[in-house]
Amino acid sequence: MTALTRRGLLVGACAAGLVSTLQACSAPAAPSGGPAPAGWSFTDDRGTQVSLKAQPRRIVAYDLAASPLMNIGVRPVGIFGSFPLDKSPQLAGLDLNGIARVGEAYGKLNLETLAAAQPDLIVSIFDPRLAGPVIGFPDQATQAQVEQLAPVLAINSINDLPHVIERFEQLGQALGVDLSASDAASNQQQFEAASTRVQATTAAKPELTALAVAPYGGVGFAFARPDLNPTLRFYESLGLKMAKPTSPPADINTDYNGFFYEQASFELAGKYPADLLLYDVLPGALDLGTLATIPTWEQLPAVQAGQLLPWRVLDSFAYKLLDADLGALADAIERATVVTGHG
Amino acid sequence: MLRGLTTVPRRHDLHGHHASEIARGSHLRRNQLGLVCLLVVLATAAVVSLAFGSKQVDLQSVFDALFQFHGTEDETVVRGLRLPRTELAVAVGVALGLSGVVMQAATRNPIADPGLLGVNSGAALAVVLAIYTFGVVSPVGFIWFAFVGAFVTSAVVYTVGSAGRDGATPVKLALAGAGVTALVGALTNAVLLGGGATLASYRFWAVGSLAGRSENILFNVLPFLSAGVILAFALGVPLNVLSLGDEPARSLGQRVGVTRAVSVATVLLLVGASVSAAGPIAFVGLMVPHAARAIVGPDYRWVMPYSAVLAAILVICADVLGRAIARPGEIEVSVVTAVIGTPFLVMLIRRRRVVGL
Numbered sequence: 001m002t003a004l005t006r007r008g009l010l011v012g013a014c015a016a017g018l019v020s021t022l023q024a025c026s027a028p029a030a031p032s033g034g035p036a037p038a039g040w041s042f043t044d045d046r047g048t049q050v051s052l053k054a055q056p057r058r059i060v061a062y063d064l065a066a067s068p069l070m071n072i073g074v075r076p077v078g079i080f081g082s083f084p085l086d087k088s089p090q091l092a093g094l095d096l097n098g099i100a101r102v103g104e105a106y107g108k109l110n111l112e113t114l115a116a117a118q119p120d121l122i123v124s125i126f127d128p129r130l131a132g133p134v135i136g137f138p139d140q141a142t143q144a145q146v147e148q149l150a151p152v153l154a155i156n157s158i159n160d161l162p163h164v165i166e167r168f169e170q171l172g173q174a175l176g177v178d179l180s181a182s183d184a185a186s187n188q189q190q191f192e193a194a195s196t197r198v199q200a201t202t203a204a205k206p207e208l209t210a211l212a213v214a215p216y217g218g219v220g221f222a223f224a225r226p227d228l229n230p231t232l233r234f235y236e237s238l239g240l241k242m243a244k245p246t247s248p249p250a251d252i253n254t255d256y257n258g259f260f261y262e263q264a265s266f267e268l269a270g271k272y273p274a275d276l277l278l279y280d281v282l283p284g285a286l287d288l289g290t291l292a293t294i295p296t297w298e299q300l301p302a303v304q305a306g307q308l309l310p311w312r313v314l315d316s317f318a319y320k321l322l323d324a325d326l327g328a329l330a331d332a333i334e335r336a337t338v339v340t341g342h343g
Numbered sequence: 344m345l346r347g348l349t350t351v352p353r354r355h356d357l358h359g360h361h362a363s364e365i366a367r368g369s370h371l372r373r374n375q376l377g378l379v380c381l382l383v384v385l386a387t388a389a390v391v392s393l394a395f396g397s398k399q400v401d402l403q404s405v406f407d408a409l410f411q412f413h414g415t416e417d418e419t420v421v422r423g424l425r426l427p428r429t430e431l432a433v434a435v436g437v438a439l440g441l442s443g444v445v446m447q448a449a450t451r452n453p454i455a456d457p458g459l460l461g462v463n464s465g466a467a468l469a470v471v472l473a474i475y476t477f478g479v480v481s482p483v484g485f486i487w488f489a490f491v492g493a494f495v496t497s498a499v500v501y502t503v504g505s506a507g508r509d510g511a512t513p514v515k516l517a518l519a520g521a522g523v524t525a526l527v528g529a530l531t532n533a534v535l536l537g538g539g540a541t542l543a544s545y546r547f548w549a550v551g552s553l554a555g556r557s558e559n560i561l562f563n564v565l566p567f568l569s570a571g572v573i574l575a576f577a578l579g580v581p582l583n584v585l586s587l588g589d590e591p592a593r594s595l596g597q598r599v600g601v602t603r604a605v606s607v608a609t610v611l612l613l614v615g616a617s618v619s620a621a622g623p624i625a626f627v628g629l630m631v632p633h634a635a636r637a638i639v640g641p642d643y644r645w646v647m648p649y650s651a652v653l654a655a656i657l658v659i660c661a662d663v664l665g666r667a668i669a670r671p672g673e674i675e676v677s678v679v680t681a682v683i684g685t686p687f688l689v690m691l692i693r694r695r696r697v698v699g700l
Binding site for chain 2: 295
C-alpha cells in the first residue's frame with residue numbers, strides 16, 4: 001500500500017506543519033461548520049494566498065482542475081480546456097449543461113466569455129518546472145489580464161496523484177463542500193480497492209513490462225518517460241514494471257515534448273520491448289486502424305497479442321476516473337502474458 | 344544554359360531538323376549522358392535511402408528484405424517502411440519536378456510554384472472537412488478528399504483566372520491563385536479552430552512527410568500520377584513554342600488556350616497525386632526546373648526529364664537527411680526541402696537574373 005502510506009505521511013506532515021507547501025492546510029477548516037467568517041482565503045501550491053471578501057461562488061476552471069472539483073460536488077460556471085469540452089477525457093460522464101465554454105483549444109481563451117461568466121475565482125494547475133503562466137494560459141500577459149477579472153489559484157499537478165487529489169479536496173472544502181455528505185469517501189474506498197487489485201495483479205506477473213506510447217507528428221513514436229508522468233509514476237508505485245527511455249530528457253522550457261517523451265522514428269517502434277502497450281487516446285490521436293498501417297507497429301509482440309490499453313495521457317485528479325483506469329489496467333494485466341524475449 | 348530565348352525557339356529546332364547537325368549531335372549526346380549520370384545518382388540515393396535510417400540495419404538484411412523476405416524486425420523496417428517511402432519519394436519527386444516545369448512554362452513566371460493553383464490549400468481544406476464531417480482519420484481515406492479538394496480549388500482558380508478578355512493570362516492566374524489560396528486557407532483555419540481539437544490525424548497528413556505511408560497510398564494515386572507524367576512529356580514541344588510569347592506562339596499555329604488548359608490539368612494530376620499521398624511539400628517544384636535549365640538549357644523536351652530525375656534525387660536526399668539529423672527521431676521531408684530550398688532560391692536569384700520565360 002505504497003500510495004496509502006505516502007498519503008498518510010503527507011497528512012501527518014501537514015498536521016505537524018512540517019511541509020511549507022501545505023501551509024494552506026489550516027485554511028479549509030475555516031469555512032466549514034458554523035457561520036462563515038468574514039473573508040475567505042486559500043493559499044495555493046505556488047504559495048500565492050488568494051483572499052476574497054466572501055467565499056467564492058462562481059468558479060471558472062481549467063478542465064483538469066474542473067474534473068476533480070466537479071467530482072466532489074463543486075460546479076464551475078465556466079471551463080477552459082485543451083479540447084472541445086465534450087471530448088475532454090477528464091470531463092467524460094460529467095454534466096456540462098449550462099457551463100460556459102471559455103476555451104476549447106490549448107491557450108485559446110475567449111476572454112469575453114470568461115468575463116461574461118463573472119468568475120469570483122479561477123482554478124488551474126501548474127508545473128513548477130515550467131517557466132511562464134500556469135497551465136491553460138498562452139502567456140503571462142493573458143494570465144495577468146485574466147487576473148484583473150478574478151484571482152487565479154493553481155494546484156501543483158506533478159505531485160503524487162493522491163496528494164494532488166487531496167489538495168483539490170481541501171480546495172473543495174474551502175469552497176463549501178461537505179466531503180462527508182458527498183460520495184467522496186466511497187469513491188476513495190473504491191479507488192483504494194482498485195489500487196490494491198492492481199498491486200495484486202502486478203505482484204502475480206512481476207516480469208510483465210508496460211510501455212506508454214504516443215505517435216507524434218507524421219514521423220514517429222513518442223515513448224513516455226514514466227518518472228516524469230504522475231499517472232505512470234503512480235502505476236509504477238503499484239508495482240507495474242515500466243520500460244524507460246534511456247535518453248536524457250530535454251529541457252522542459254525549450255522542448256516540452258522532448259522532456260516528457262523520447263521521440264523516435266517509426267523504424268524504432270520496438271526500441272523498448274514491452275508486453276503491454278498504453279496507447280494515446282487523446283482526442284484526435286491516431287486510431288488503431290491508422291497505427292495498423294505502420295508495419296513496425298503491427299509487428300510489435302504486444303500489438304500482435306492484442307495487449308493494448310487506452311491511455312488518457314493527461315492526468316486525472318478524481319478518484320472516480322482513476323478507479324476506472326485502474327480497473328482497466330488490472331484487467332489488462334490479468335489478460336496479458338509476457339510476450340517479449342526480455343533481452 | 345540560360346542564354347535567353349535566342350538559342351531555342353527557331354522553328355525547325357523544335358522538330359529536330361536542320362540547324363548545325365554536328366553541334367546538335369554533341370549536344371544531344373551530352374544531354375543523354377548527363378541524364379544517364381543523373382539516373383545513376385538517383386539509383387545510388389535510393390540504395391542509401393533503403394540502407395540508412397534511425398535503426399541500424401546491416402546490408403545483408405537490406406538485401407534479404409528486397410529479395411528473400413523472412414519477416415525479421417530489420418527486414419520489416421526496410422521492406423515495410425524504407426521501401427515504400429523511397430518509392431513514394433521518387434513518385435513525389437517526379438510529380439513535383441514536372442509540375443514545376445509545366446507551371447513555370449505555362450504561366451511564363453520563373454518563380455511560379457505548383458502550389459500557385461491552390462492545389463495544396465484545396466487539398467488541406469478537403470482533408471479537414473473529411474475529418475470533421477465524415478470522421479475519416481486514416482491517410483488512405485484522405486486521398487480522395489485531397490484530390491477532390493485540389494481539383495475543385497484549381498478549377499476555381501482557373502475559371503477566375505481566365506475570366507475577362509484575354510483568357511488565362513499568367514498574371515491573372517497568379518492573382519486568382521493567391522486570392523483563392525488565401526480564402527481556402529482561411530476556411531481551413533476556421534474549421535480547425537472552430538473544432539478546437541488538436542488533430543493528430545490532420546497533422547499526420549498536413550506535415551508533408553514520407554514516413555509511415557503505406558504502399559497502398561502510392562498505388563492509389565499512381566494512375567493519376569502516370570497520366571500527369573505522360574501529359575507533361577507531351578507538353579515539351581508546345582511549351583517550347585509558348586515560351587516565345589503568346590502572340591508568336593499563336594502566329595506559329597498554336598492554340599495557346601488549349602496548351603494552358605492542358606498544362607493546368609497536368610499540374611493538377613501531378614500535384615494532386617503528390618499532395619494526396621505525402622501532404623504539401625514546397626520548394627521542390629520551384630527550384631528544380633531552374634537547376635535543370637541551368638544544365639540543359641531552355642529546351643523543354645530536355646528540361647522535363649532532367650527536372651523529373653533531379654527532383655526525385657532531391658526528395659530522396661532531403662528525406663534521408665531528415666532521418667540523419669534528428670536521430671532517433673526524424674524531421675519531415677517538407678521541412679528539409681524548405682530549409683534547403685530557401686537559400687538555394689536566394690542564391691539562384693542573386694547569381695543571375697532569373698531567366699525570363
